[in-house]
Amino acid sequence: MMTKDRLRQLTGDERLGQMRESEYLGAEDIDDGVEPVLTIAGLWYGSVTLQRGKENKDVLSFTEERVPGVMQVRPLIVNSTNRKTLRKLFGDAKASTLVGKQIQLFVDHNVRDPQDGGMTDGIRIRPYKPRVQKQEPVPPCTDCGQEITPAMGKDARWLAGYTIKHYGVPLCAACAQKRKEAASAAETQQEAETAAETQRELDPEHIQVDPETGEVL
Numbered sequence: 001m002m003t004k005d006r007l008r009q010l011t012g013d014e015r016l017g018q019m020r021e022s023e024y025l026g027a028e029d030i031d032d033g034v035e036p037v038l039t040i041a042g043l044w045y046g047s048v049t050l051q052r053g054k055e056n057k058d059v060l061s062f063t064e065e066r067v068p069g070v071m072q073v074r075p076l077i078v079n080s081t082n083r084k085t086l087r088k089l090f091g092d093a094k095a096s097t098l099v100g101k102q103i104q105l106f107v108d109h110n111v112r113d114p115q116d117g118g119m120t121d122g123i124r125i126r127p128y129k130p131r132v133q134k135q136e137p138v139p140p141c142t143d144c145g146q147e148i149t150p151a152m153g154k155d156a157r158w159l160a161g162y163t164i165k166h167y168g169v170p171l172c173a174a175c176a177q178k179r180k181e182a183a184s185a186a187e188t189q190q191e192a193e194t195a196a197e198t199q200r201e202l203d204p205e206h207i208q209v210d211p212e213t214g215e216v217l
């Protein structure tokens, strides 16, 4: 695509809405259907820059930098609905109470847009404590038997899923790399053998002629 503007093509996991210049978590940051569980790291108050100008706001920061379904966990501006939910959940909204607590977020599609009065998406806090998500433990690496650890910006669960899909077994990043190299070496070997065979067939010394009839065998 060519325009006179300087655009950068998004690839892979990058998504629309992610590049907007907001310092704060927005509904666009959360994958459809995901309800991220985040740990409150701190409570903040001050002038924040919004599309409509600067306003004094309450803000929550979180311990997690990224969780499944959220590429980048940014601080959350706390509106009055969410402030009420926090009070309901934990009894009060004091820093000493809230820091270290886990909350479950979801995207509410029926939030009144303060700018145009229409409906928009907004982040809400579930009015119940996060349910412990029962997940199968991540299997160990089939090749080295070690625990699969996060690598290349992907968590262990993602790596296990990816390698099962591509190699049929869960692998750590190092073993997946080895298998990839082995596969490409085997391919090169195969090509070399095919080339050698072709060479042999074309080699005049290998052409046998029937001494009686003179026919090429």
Ligand SMILES: [Zn+2]
Pocket: 141, 142, 143, 144, 145, 146, 171, 172, 173, 174, 175, 176
């Ligand atoms: Zn391994």
